Amino acid sequence: MSAQDTYSILIVDDDKSMRVSLINLLEAAGWRAEAVSRAAQVEALWPELQPDVILSDVRMPGMSGLELLASLDHNIAPPLVLISAHGDIPTAVQAMQDGAYSFVEKPYEPRRLLTILRHAAEQHRMAKGTERLKVQLARLSGLDRLLIGQTAEIAGLREEILDLAEIDMPVLLQGETGTGKELVARALHDLGPRAAAPFVPLNCAAIPADQFETEMFGIKGSHAGKLIAASGGTLFLDEISACPLPVQAKLLRVIEDQEITPIGSTTPVSVRFRVISASNLDTEQAVQDGHLRQDLLYRLNTMVLTLPPLRHRRDDLVLLYTHFLQEFGQVYEITPPELGPEDVAALLAHDWPGNVRELRNAAERRVLAARRGAGSVAAAIQSDPLVEDVPETLREAVAVFERELIGKAIRAHQGRMDAVAEALGIGRRTLNEKIVKLGLDKDALL
Structure with missing residues (x-):
């Protein structure tokens, strides 16, 4: 079974031996399983892990399984299967009425439990597929809007996107800021064989150097990381030249070995994803300047698409x-x-x-x-600002000036906040405070 077809599950049980037993059962059946001991941990984890189903005990310290069920948004959350050693008919009926997919009593019968979980996961995948189709169509219309035009450059680009979408190989997108590299990357994903799997963008220029490894590789037991999140789908590395060289070396090994070891873990995790990267710099020059590893570039530039200015x-x-x-x-x-x-x-x-x-x-x-x-x-x-938009008070005028100046600096330094603070002559903490106070959206500026 490929990574794309593997079902995933999040187990919630305060009994460690039960968590281990369930993980062993599910992994032996080909599932990808994660487990936590408290229901309160689910809200922060499931959007990142994107499990196909949640299996939760009913009675636990703090939030119970029934309270977890009530807290989930059933329009977007995966199906929840409850399992309990204290099952009774009224509790099971109430759980089903409240939106639980099923109710299983302990000790569970392994074959029956696996059947219930598989059916829940299949139903969730079908629902996601329908919703993803709507989103995909919206994105394709967005690509059409961006690529409106009759020039030879844009017509050729549309044809290349259609050709490369079906070929599951690395693609490097080159083009100036604002030419639509991420939108093209999404189109390559949405039109390709991995369309049903995740598209995970990572803006290398917007991540502080000391957070790169955590963001990409994750931390055992608390943060899955972008590389694991992209497994089965597409990883989009925007502004790849901004990635620190030590991390580039580790990224190269992941691409070559198709496995990753999260921080704090000794057990590698198998990952398979298509890599699409992008740069607004000349990548060959970036190699000469020491910003990009040549061996990594050769892994990323199997096919190159150039977006016209x-x-x-x-x-x-x-x-x-x-x-x-x-x-x-x-x-x-x-x-x-x-x-x-x-x-x-x-x-x-x-x-x-x-x-x-x-x-x-x-x-x-x-x-x-x-x-x-x-x-x-x-x-x-x-x-x-237009003349009629000039603020009436000095405080408002200073805010407008600071917002414009900080925005320009963020764009000029491609979101590298230490460089932005240095260019503006202020401390990093002061910069962060001003960004919050002025309501600036760093991602929208890049």
């Missing part, structure tokens, strides 16, 4: 901008402003260093200005 797609500018105007017109419930000759001239005169992302943001600013009965394309392109 917007300045090479000037024939698509008006079409794209008009599309975004219509999109934000619907969002803000106004009729999109018409494009005049001066507006088209402003679009064509700008170099668009932020590419499609910058164009989309400019369209949103234009629509927001239109709500006030003002604005133009030229004004929307400018990064400085």
Whole structure:
């Protein structure tokens, strides 16, 4: 059975011997099993572990199995099977009425328990597949929106995406910031044979160096890590050159050996995933500069897709901008402003260093200005606040200035917060406080 077809389960039982017994039974049957001793631990773990089913004891210290059942959002949570040595008919009936998938008495009959769990997992996979199809269709339409255009570069890119999606091999995406690398990575995943499995993005430029190993490899018993989470699906390594060199060496071993050992563990875990990586830097130059291991690059660049910058797609500018105007017109419930000759001239005169992302943001600013009965394309392109948006108080003006300055620094240093703090001449703690106070979203800026 492949990693993609393996069912996973989260066991909740305060009896250690019972947890060990259940893990042994399920692993022998080909399941991937994790266990915790308290129901209160489930809420933090299940979104990351994404189990196909939860098996929980009823009577436990603290939160009981029935209380755990009541706490779960049954629209998104996996099915819950309750197991108890104190089973009675009223409790079982109540549990089923409250949304439990099934109720099993201890001592359990192994074959019957495995059958119940398998049926629960199959039902969950079917429900997820239906929901994933809806999301997949939405993402594909999102790809179509981003890749609108008639230039040869964008038409060729669409064809390459369709060709490479079916080939389960590493792909390196190269392109400037804002060209849509993550969206293309998602399309390669959604159109490929691993579409039903997880797509796990990891922005290497946004993770502090001292947290890389924890984030990627996980910690035994508390944090699964991105590599295990991606097993069976696709791991997307964005800005791979920002990954610390020691971690690059370990990542290379994982790709080659197809197994990982979480921090604090001595037992390797088998993982299989497609690797899609991305960089807005010249990867060959990054190797020469000592930022990227050459042997890792050779593992990642089996196939290379280059996303064209917007300045090479000037024939698509008006079409794209008009599309975004219509999109934000619907969002803000106004009729999109018409494009005049001066507006088209402003679009064509700008170099668009932020590419499609910058164009989309400019369209949103234009629509927001239109709500006030003002604005133009030229004004929307400018990064400085419009005159009519200048705050009335000194405190508000300082906040606007700080927000703009910190945002620019985060983009310039690709989310490396130590470098951002150093460039701004402030401490890391002060920077974090200002980001929270100003309501900045670091991920949205990158």
